[in-house]
Amino acid sequence: MSTEVQDFDMLKTTDTRKAAYAVVLVAMGVALAPYTSIPIGIAKVNPTQHFVNVVAALLLGPWWAAAIATMIAVLRNAMGLGTLLAFPGGMIGALLAGLFYRYTRNIYMGAAGEILGTGFIAPVVSALFVAPVLMGNVIPLLALIPSFLASTLAGAGLGVMAIRLLERADIVHLKA
Amino acid sequence: MTAGMVKTDKLGYAYRQEDEHLALDGVDLSIANGEYLLVCGASGSGKSTLCRTFNGLIPHFYGGRLHGEVRIAGKPTSKHSVADLFAQVGMVFQNPETQLFNSSVDREIAFGLESLGFPRANIQERISATAQILNISALLGRNPQELSGGEQQLVAIAAMLAIGPQLLVLDEPYANLDPVSVRQVRAALKVIHQRGIGVVISEHRLPYTVPDVQRMVALQGGRVVLDGPPEQLLVQDVEPFGLELPLPVLAGRRLGLPRLPLSVEALQTRDVVSPLPSDLQTVPPVFHSDGADIVLEVERVSFDLKGFPILHDISFTLRQGESLAIVGANGAGKTVLLKHLNGLHRPTRGQVRVKGKDTGQVKVSQLARQVGIAFQNPNSQFFKMTVWDEILVGPKALGFCDEAWLRELVRLFRLEPLLKRPPYRLSDGEKKRVAFAAALAHRPAILALDEPTSGQDWHFRSILGALLAELRAQGQAILLVTHDLSFAEEHAHRWLLLANGQVVAEGSPWKVMSDKAAMESAHLEPTDSFRLFSADERTLADPVQPRGGRHV
Amino acid sequence: MFDPRTKLFLAMGYAVLIAASARLGWSLAEAAVLLLFIAVIGKTRLYLRWLRMALPMSLFFGAVVWWTADVRIAALAALKLLTLVSVFFVFFSVTLPEDLGNALVQIGMPHIVAFVVSTSLQFVPTIGRRIRNVLDAQRARGIPLEPGWSALRHYPAFLGPILIQSFQMAEALAEAMEARGFGRPGRTFLKDYRMRTRDWLAISFGLLALIVCLLGMRGWG
Ligand SMILES: Nc1ncnc2c1ncn2[C@@H]1O[C@H](COP(=O)(O)OP(=O)(O)OP(=O)(O)O)[C@@H](O)[C@H]1O
Ligand SMILES: Nc1ncnc2c1ncn2[C@@H]1O[C@H](COP(=O)(O)OP(=O)(O)OP(=O)(O)O)[C@@H](O)[C@H]1O
Ligand SMILES: [Mg+2]
Ligand SMILES: [Mg+2]
Numbered sequence: 001m002s003t004e005v006q007d008f009d010m011l012k013t014t015d016t017r018k019a020a021y022a023v024v025l026v027a028m029g030v031a032l033a034p035y036t037s038i039p040i041g042i043a044k045v046n047p048t049q050h051f052v053n054v055v056a057a058l059l060l061g062p063w064w065a066a067a068i069a070t071m072i073a074v075l076r077n078a079m080g081l082g083t084l085l086a087f088p089g090g091m092i093g094a095l096l097a098g099l100f101y102r103y104t105r106n107i108y109m110g111a112a113g114e115i116l117g118t119g120f121i122a123p124v125v126s127a128l129f130v131a132p133v134l135m136g137n138v139i140p141l142l143a144l145i146p147s148f149l150a151s152t153l154a155g156a157g158l159g160v161m162a163i164r165l166l167e168r169a170d171i172v173h174l175k176a
Numbered sequence: 177m178t179a180g181m182v183k184t185d186k187l188g189y190a191y192r193q194e195d196e197h198l199a200l201d202g203v204d205l206s207i208a209n210g211e212y213l214l215v216c217g218a219s220g221s222g223k224s225t226l227c228r229t230f231n232g233l234i235p236h237f238y239g240g241r242l243h244g245e246v247r248i249a250g251k252p253t254s255k256h257s258v259a260d261l262f263a264q265v266g267m268v269f270q271n272p273e274t275q276l277f278n279s280s281v282d283r284e285i286a287f288g289l290e291s292l293g294f295p296r297a298n299i300q301e302r303i304s305a306t307a308q309i310l311n312i313s314a315l316l317g318r319n320p321q322e323l324s325g326g327e328q329q330l331v332a333i334a335a336m337l338a339i340g341p342q343l344l345v346l347d348e349p350y351a352n353l354d355p356v357s358v359r360q361v362r363a364a365l366k367v368i369h370q371r372g373i374g375v376v377i378s379e380h381r382l383p384y385t386v387p388d389v390q391r392m393v394a395l396q397g398g399r400v401v402l403d404g405p406p407e408q409l410l411v412q413d414v415e416p417f418g419l420e421l422p423l424p425v426l427a428g429r430r431l432g433l434p435r436l437p438l439s440v441e442a443l444q445t446r447d448v449v450s451p452l453p454s455d456l457q458t459v460p461p462v463f464h465s466d467g468a469d470i471v472l473e474v475e476r477v478s479f480d481l482k483g484f485p486i487l488h489d490i491s492f493t494l495r496q497g498e499s500l501a502i503v504g505a506n507g508a509g510k511t512v513l514l515k516h517l518n519g520l521h522r523p524t525r526g527q528v529r530v531k532g533k534d535t536g537q538v539k540v541s542q543l544a545r546q547v548g549i550a551f552q553n554p555n556s557q558f559f560k561m562t563v564w565d566e567i568l569v570g571p572k573a574l575g576f577c578d579e580a581w582l583r584e585l586v587r588l589f590r591l592e593p594l595l596k597r598p599p600y601r602l603s604d605g606e607k608k609r610v611a612f613a614a615a616l617a618h619r620p621a622i623l624a625l626d627e628p629t630s631g632q633d634w635h636f637r638s639i640l641g642a643l644l645a646e647l648r649a650q651g652q653a654i655l656l657v658t659h660d661l662s663f664a665e666e667h668a669h670r671w672l673l674l675a676n677g678q679v680v681a682e683g684s685p686w687k688v689m690s691d692k693a694a695m696e697s698a699h700l701e702p703t704d705s706f707r708l709f710s711a712d713e714r715t716l717a718d719p720v721q722p723r724g725g726r727h728v
Numbered sequence: 729m730f731d732p733r734t735k736l737f738l739a740m741g742y743a744v745l746i747a748a749s750a751r752l753g754w755s756l757a758e759a760a761v762l763l764l765f766i767a768v769i770g771k772t773r774l775y776l777r778w779l780r781m782a783l784p785m786s787l788f789f790g791a792v793v794w795w796t797a798d799v800r801i802a803a804l805a806a807l808k809l810l811t812l813v814s815v816f817f818v819f820f821s822v823t824l825p826e827d828l829g830n831a832l833v834q835i836g837m838p839h840i841v842a843f844v845v846s847t848s849l850q851f852v853p854t855i856g857r858r859i860r861n862v863l864d865a866q867r868a869r870g871i872p873l874e875p876g877w878s879a880l881r882h883y884p885a886f887l888g889p890i891l892i893q894s895f896q897m898a899e900a901l902a903e904a905m906e907a908r909g910f911g912r913p914g915r916t917f918l919k920d921y922r923m924r925t926r927d928w929l930a931i932s933f934g935l936l937a938l939i940v941c942l943l944g945m946r947g948w949g
Binding site: 030067081 | 747778779780781782785789808809812813816817819820840841843844845847848849851852853854855856859883884887888890891892894895896897898899901902905906910911
């Protein structure tokens with residue numbers, strides 16, 4: 001009667017798992033920041049945020065990734081570790097990375113989404129919305145782009161390496 | 177049908193559907209209501225795997241392939257989710273860091289009750305009742321991450337107990353605890369058992385468990401190889417199953433006692449006329465220091481961290497070929513002291529000299545040349561993709577590569593079959609071996625091991641013991657940092673007993689253990705061997721006089 | 729004493745006010761009020777510690793604005809940034825994130841989101857500890873890792889173990905959460921979060937003050 005053999009899904013991405021991954025990614029985003037931030041230009045080069053974005057986008061999808069970026073920004077601001085620019089600087093890239101990956105299933109496209117979102121769209125959004133709040137006028141866009149771009153290039157590169165590493169170490173598995 | 181709490185029927189399990197190898201293989205086991213059961217066996221024998229089948233984590237969380245079935249109070253787990261089962265089977269995991277995730281102890285205890293949708297007033301009531309049973313009422317407002325290891329383990333138990341389970345399953349609850357915390361948790365489990373709740377405990381350390389349990393089950397390669405009350409089972413040799421017979425049991429067997437004594441107390445209450453066989457006594461190795469160079473001098477070191485004093489006025493020396501154990505309870509400051517050796521911490525007052533050089537003047541990366549440290553958690557030191565590359569990190573960074581020595585290390589630590597594998601996926605024991613080899617790869621003058629035996633089975637302990645003996649013979653200076661006193665008694669020439677950051681006793685293991693006041697202030701208990709044989713004054717005479725060494 | 733939602737509302741209102749101020753005088757006044765409030769609730773020492781991290785960031789930001797615009801705008805920008813971020817500080821120093829999360833869940837936010845926010849805060853020190861352990865272990869093997877630019881060169885090697893440990897930790901956490909019924913429908917909460925009269929009063933008063941101030945700024949600004 002009970003000699004039956006049943007198969008169960010390996011590492012199902014249940015809500016519980018997603019929540020636990022999100023917890024750890026947010027904590028990493030906050031805890032790693034002080035070790036990696038280098039002030040350049042108008043913001044800091046901090047690859048950690050973008051590296052977390054890519055990993056979160058690939059593992060958990062666009063909405064979770066954007067939510068994680070938001071939470072990191074809130075916590076970093078509350079702890080005195082980040083500027084308001086952390087909001088646009090994180091959320092847009094995370095969302096785009098997730099969307100790009102969802103529709104292509106290609107890790108590099110995910111990274112490209114992050115770079116496009118953070119390197120090009122986020123500075124525009126920052127200049128149009130965040131800067132006026134602080135300075136009463138629109139600051140020159142060009143001042144933002146290089147530092148955002150530098151952060152996101154480094155971060156996205158690390159993110160791709162991170163996913164590779166986690167797959168090779170047999171810890172997470174991306175769905176094909 | 178509902179006979180008993182747990183009933184497994186030809187239970188088999190593979191973590192991957194395609195795996196040939198079964199982590200559990202044909203396990204037929206039934207556990208009665210309210211039974212106190214020990215699950216033991218070598219590392220990798222399937223203890224944790226078996227525990228996870230009791231609340232449905234296997235198969236629902238882990239996936240994989242399940243053969244046969246498990247019924248919990250009559251319910252087959254393959255058809256009931258963890259959310260259905262957790263109220264009946266409470267599970268306490270080994271690592272407190274990840275299983276306590278709320279911001280205060282009362283919220284921690286409330287979490288499971290909230291999941292079950294208990295009304296608020298009811299939750300409050302259960303929190304205070306549970307806290308009272310486990311005697312942790314004073315902790316309710318604290319942050320769980322800031323408690324000591326033993327307190328954390330009690331909170332984890334409380335969080336499960338509050339739910340009102342019929343069975344409590346604990347996976348290696350004692351692995352990281354010092355003896356006093358172990359005693360506390362054991363007492364709590366006894367109370368729980370007396371209240372009619374079943375307890376299943378998976379542990380390597382038989383001396384802590386067999387006196388308490390009603391029945392033990394030993395696993396080997398995922399199969400049940402022994403099943404019965406400990407008094408009856410321990411009559412046979414259990415070493416092949418990776419288990420170490422507790423000393424009182426060995427003594428009882430040799431004396432031919434009809435009912436095996438499971439603890440020192442049990443043995444001492446018997447009127448044994450004949451003397452205990454003296455070869456059972458653990459005799460610490462003796463060190464002849466004649467002319468051996470001093471490699472490490474710690475002189476009046478005090479250390480403050482963030483304004484809090486952690487270490488006070490510590491002095492000791494270590495000579496070539498000597499093995500010194502720094503022993504002390506959880507939080508005594510052992511790891512902090514260890515980090516002074518290679519400059520990861522610098523003394524606030526006092527001096528640390530490695531081969532005569534003051535660590536205050538030298539960079540960490542240079543001190544690494546002389547001091548090899550294997551830290552408490554081997555996972556933090558791996559960063560290469562193969563074991564071989566991992567071992568080469570030190571030699572490469574320090575520009576010192578001795579091929580013959582590396583081959584020797586691979587042989588010593590039995591790493592040949594592992595060299596090409598990624599270090600992250602090894603078993604805990606294998607990870608420790610790799611970490612030790614990596615710490616030794618550049619032939620440092622001092623080898624320091626932080627908690628080398630925690631969570632390891634008897635097999636590993638004996639391999640490590642042989643290895644340390646060989647290193648000692650080669651003249652390696654060794655520093656052991658541990659609260660595993662029986663290991664330290666067997667493998668250290670000299671002890672430094674630490675309590676609250678202070679040295680409270682120093683000398684041969686027997687000398688330190690016979691200092692009752694010091695042992696008490698350090699929250700440690702003498703080893704079984706010492707307690708059994710200390711009645712005999714003759715053996716108590718201090719045989720280890722490190723000639724020429726500093727002696728208090 | 730107030731519901732977390734009330735505090736959130738008031739903090740947001742104050743942030744809007746700070747953002748809307750375009751003159752140095754107003755911004756100084758807002759900063760002064762905030763400092764006074766911090767002193768009254770007795771968080772001055774905590775705030776000073778927090779300032780050690782936040783102040784350089786704001787000064788730096790001001791310097792960059794100076795470079796692209798002029799001194800007055802730069803001073804204003806730096807001040808506003810600092811006060812805005814200080815609002816975050818004040819809010820989180822009087823509100824446990826767990827309370828905020830649970831209160832928001834009662835008005836419809838998914839529990840999983842609240843859980844992630846409050847739990848991740850618990851795990852920041854845990855991961856911080858792991859990071860230090862990894863750094864220590866690497867330095868103990870002879871890898872020179874002094875903080876700063878040179879550390880960046882070793883970033884990948886240092887990130888590997890952190891990542892792997894973090895994800896192993898996530899697995900163990902998920903397991904522990906499952907074992908306590910996370911995600912089971914019908915969850916109740918230990919604490920009750922109810923908006924009382926004083927909450928509504930505080931919100932009304934705050935709203936009124938905000939409108940008056942905004943109108944005032946228009947009038948004189
Ligand atoms: N998450 C996992 N994924 C794949 N295989 C696993 C996993 N956990 C354990 N195993 C394998 O299952 C077998 C039994 O492991 P288990 O962890 O149950 O042993 P154990 O008796 O608890 O050992 P220890 O004393 O070291 O904790 C081992 O061969 C192990 O490699
Ligand atoms: N980074 C740190 N920040 C603050 N306190 C610390 C830190 N590291 C250690 N401590 C404190 O220093 C004391 C000694 O800690 P240590 O880790 O040396 O204990 P231990 O003897 O190694 O204990 P265990 O047996 O649990 O490993 C403890 O009270 C601990 O809380
Ligand atoms: Mg196990
Ligand atoms: Mg320690």
